[in-house]
Amino acid sequence: MDTSEIKIPSNIDLADKDFGISGEIDLLIGCELFFELLRPNQLRSPCDKWLFQEIVFGYIVVGSSDKFEDKSYCGLAINSEINSDSLNQQCGHFGKLKR
Secondary structure (H helix, E strand, C coil), rough: CCCCCCEEEECECCCCCCCCCCCCCCCCHHHHHHHEEEEEEEEECCCCCCCEEEEEEEEEEEEEEEECCCCCCCCCCCCCCHHHHHHHHHHHHCCCCCC
16 A cells, blocks of 8 residues: 555654554454443644544544545454454455455
């Protein structure tokens, strides 16, 4: 993902120090825990496309880009008892899904 269009405010620390650089998944957080991680601070970018939401690990970036409008995205739900080999396999298939 090209993150050059995202102007990250200098006064915030991102939860992912390598934001925008493709790499391994560090952590999957289930919805039962996600909302426990949220903090009250939010910053909106001047163009209103990006929102910087504070969580306990720092800020996350959410939003959209004109470059992705013609693509579809979906979520991934997995069983919490899944082993790491199976999880890697599931995540590998997830990236290959099409409409």
